[in-house]
Amino acid sequence: MSxxxxxxxxxxxxxxxxxxxxxxxxxxxxxxxxxxxxxxIKEAENKGYVSTIERVxxxxxxxxxxxxxxxxxxxxxxxxxxxxxxxxxxxxxxxxNKFVIGAMKIEAMMRYTGAGNLLIVGNRTDAxxxxxxxxxxxxxxxGFDTEDHVKKLADELAxxxxxxxxxxxxxxxxxxxxxxxxxxxxxxxxxxxxxTPLDKTIYLHTDENxxxxxxxNEDTGHSRFPVIDTNRKVVGMITxxxxxGQNHSALIEKxxxxxxxxxxxxxxxxxxxxxxxxxxxxxxxxxxxxNRLHGIISRQDVLKALQMxxxxxxxxxxxxxxxxxxxxxxxxxxxxxxxxRCEVSPQMTNQLGTISYGVFTTLVTEAVNRYLRSLKKGDxxxxxxxxxxxxxxxxxxxxxxxxxxxxxxxKFGKIDIEAFSNGSVVGKALMMVQIIER
Numbered sequence: 001m002s003x004x005x006x007x008x009x010x011x012x013x014x015x016x017x018x019x020x021x022x023x024x025x026x027x028x029x030x031x032x033x034x035x036x037x038x039x040x041i042k043e044a045e046n047k048g049y050v051s052t053i054e055r056v057x058x059x060x061x062x063x064x065x066x067x068x069x070x071x072x073x074x075x076x077x078x079x080x081x082x083x084x085x086x087x088x089x090x091x092x093x094x095x096x097n098k099f100v101i102g103a104m105k106i107e108a109m110m111r112y113t114g115a116g117n118l119l120i121v122g123n124r125t126d127a128x129x130x131x132x133x134x135x136x137x138x139x140x141x142x143g144f145d146t147e148d149h150v151k152k153l154a155d156e157l158a159x160x161x162x163x164x165x166x167x168x169x170x171x172x173x174x175x176x177x178x179x180x181x182x183x184x185x186x187x188x189x190x191x192x193x194x195x196t197p198l199d200k201t202i203y204l205h206t207d208e209n210x211x212x213x214x215x216x217n218e219d220t221g222h223s224r225f226p227v228i229d230t231n232r233k234v235v236g237m238i239t240x241x242x243x244x245g246q247n248h249s250a251l252i253e254k255x256x257x258x259x260x261x262x263x264x265x266x267x268x269x270x271x272x273x274x275x276x277x278x279x280x281x282x283x284x285x286x287x288x289x290x291n292r293l294h295g296i297i298s299r300q301d302v303l304k305a306l307q308m309x310x311x312x313x314x315x316x317x318x319x320x321x322x323x324x325x326x327x328x329x330x331x332x333x334x335x336x337x338x339x340x341r342c343e344v345s346p347q348m349t350n351q352l353g354t355i356s357y358g359v360f361t362t363l364v365t366e367a368v369n370r371y372l373r374s375l376k377k378g379d380x381x382x383x384x385x386x387x388x389x390x391x392x393x394x395x396x397x398x399x400x401x402x403x404x405x406x407x408x409x410x411k412f413g414k415i416d417i418e419a420f421s422n423g424s425v426v427g428k429a430l431m432m433v434q435i436i437e438r
Contacts, residue, residue: 003231004032005290008040012049012060018093018158019060021050043289046266051075051092061093072096072178074137074160077118080178081139081171083164086146087154088137094158096137099175101168102127110134120171125150132159141168191272192265194305195286195295203228203293204238204252211248213238226285227256232292234262234285262287265294269305274381276302277411277434303436306379322347323359324366329374330400338374340367340401344393354392355399361385364417364429367401372413372435380413380433389428390419397421411435 008030012021026037041058044050051073052058061073075092078085085092100112102121109127113119115135121127123144131138132153140146143165154161164171202216203226217223217240227236236256243255262285263272276284276299286295326342342363350356364387369380393399400420407414413435419427 003290004030004036005040005043008032008037009044009047009049012041012044015060017060018090021058021060051079059089059092072175074118074162076178077139077175078160078162080174081162081164081166083139083162086140086161086163087151088132088158088160090155091137091158091160094137094160099139099172100136101172102131103168106130120168122168128161129153132157132161135159138162139164139171141166141171189269189305190265191263191267191269191286191297192294194269194301195265195297196301197295198293201226201293201296205229206235206251206253206256208252209248210243210246210250210252210255213243213252214248224283226260226283226293226296227252228293234260234287234291234293236260237283237285260285262291263297264288269302272297273302273306273436274434277381277436278383306436320362320366323362327366327370329370337402337404338371340370340403342399344395344397344399346395349395352392353395357387357390360390360393360419360427361387363399363401364419364427364431368403368415368417368431368433371403371415372408372433377408377413377435379436381436382431383434384432385429386431387427387429389425391424391426393419393421393426399426408435 008026011026011030015021021041023034023037023041026041027034030037041050045052049060050058051061059075061075072080073093073095077083077096078092096118097116099118099120100109102109102119102124106127109119110130113131113134113136117136118139119127119131119136120139120141122142123140125147128138128140128146128150132150137159138161140161140163143163145163146161151161166174202220202222204212204216206227206229213225216225223240225238226234227238229235236253236258237260238252238256242257246255261275261279261281263275265286272284275281281299283296283298285293286297288294326345328341330339330341344355348355348359365382365385372380398421402418402420404416404418405413406416411434413433415431415433417429417431418425
């Protein structure tokens with residue numbers, strides 16, 4: 001039987017795109033408290049079912065697919081530019097495919113403006129009208145208003161007309177930044193992207209017996225299963241080690257390992273890998289905020305996903321990418337090692353114009369990661385890093401990083417790192433890592 005929280009989410013998901021909802025309406029419709037309705041609406045917002053806009057309210061929006069993450073809805077644009085809606089609220093759920101800066105004559109502007117576009121323009125009422133007639137929404141910069149007939153047309157066509165106090169250049173930069181952030185999010189593979197869903201997950205109930213475990217073991221070939229209670233909450237894990245030598249009529253609840261490690265779907269795969277490697281876990285139950293089972297992931301699923309991420313073309317460039325993309329690898333046949341060389345760019349410095357501590361840590365970590373990969377040792381998870389010596393390194397200086405293995409095994413490594421600039425030692429570090437075999 002579904003909970004009140006689940007019923008609210010199902011109800012919101014069933015609403016038509018563009019429908020406006022409120023806490024009070026949901027509470028009355030589902031016959032729940034306003035507190036329960038509020039929490040469910042917030043989760044629906046996290047899941048991408050709805051979007052809340054100041055002075056407008058909460059509306060049902062089209063749930064984005066992973067591959068369309070780089071597109072924004074007009075509702076999201078309102079939030080990005082801190083704008084307010086002058087007309088066409090019914091169209092806020094729609095997705096824009098590109099935006100156009102209206103800094104030209106009307107005839108030229110209309111050649112670039114079409115359905116699904118967002119025209120960014122100042123107080124040019126004729127441009128507002130022409131854009132709406134062409135099927136585009138309008139974002140008015142400088143805090144200007146528009147004519148009443150334009151607002152009426154926007155309502156009729158369900159195309160938003162939005163006003164913001166920012167200038168055109170700032171607005172274009174803000175929207176670009178938002179799209180850029182979306183591209184980076186698109187690359188971050190989460191547990192929910194790779195899990196085995198609930199309908200394909202094999203699990204046991206607390207009131208079942210050990211004989212059921214043996215039956216599932218024979219049917220599936222697996223030996224680890226999550227255990228749930230009557231509310232579908234994960235209360236344990238049962239493995240071969242727990243049932244060996246036990247009577248087949250013994251209850252699972254008495255044999256299982258209680259309070260197992262679980263993970264939520266929004267966790268990144270990298271974090272899941274770290275948890276599974278450190279804790280020695282083969283299978284993790286995936287749960288929601290109420291600890292109800294949503295599926296499982298295995299260590300094999302995680303390793304496959306990590307390998308897939310490395311093969312993906314870069315889409316959104318993160319700070320780490322900006323830093324490490326400058327690396328040049330130099331093979332040193334004499335010492336049978338490698339040196340990683342880069343120039344200290346302005347983005348890598350602190351307020352004093354010297355390399356920042358955080359950037360130095362990133363460079364050291366990436367150098368070790370590349371070095372171990374070149375030795376076919378696999379990828380690393382940093383367990384501990386100690387920077388015990390660092391000197392100021394000026395902007396535009398050349399930095400050379402030399403990792404040296406002190407100890408390495410199949411799952412563990414200890415690496416010493418030295419950094420040089422102009423032939424002098426400017427940094428030293430010691431790193432302990434867990435190695436994920438490929």
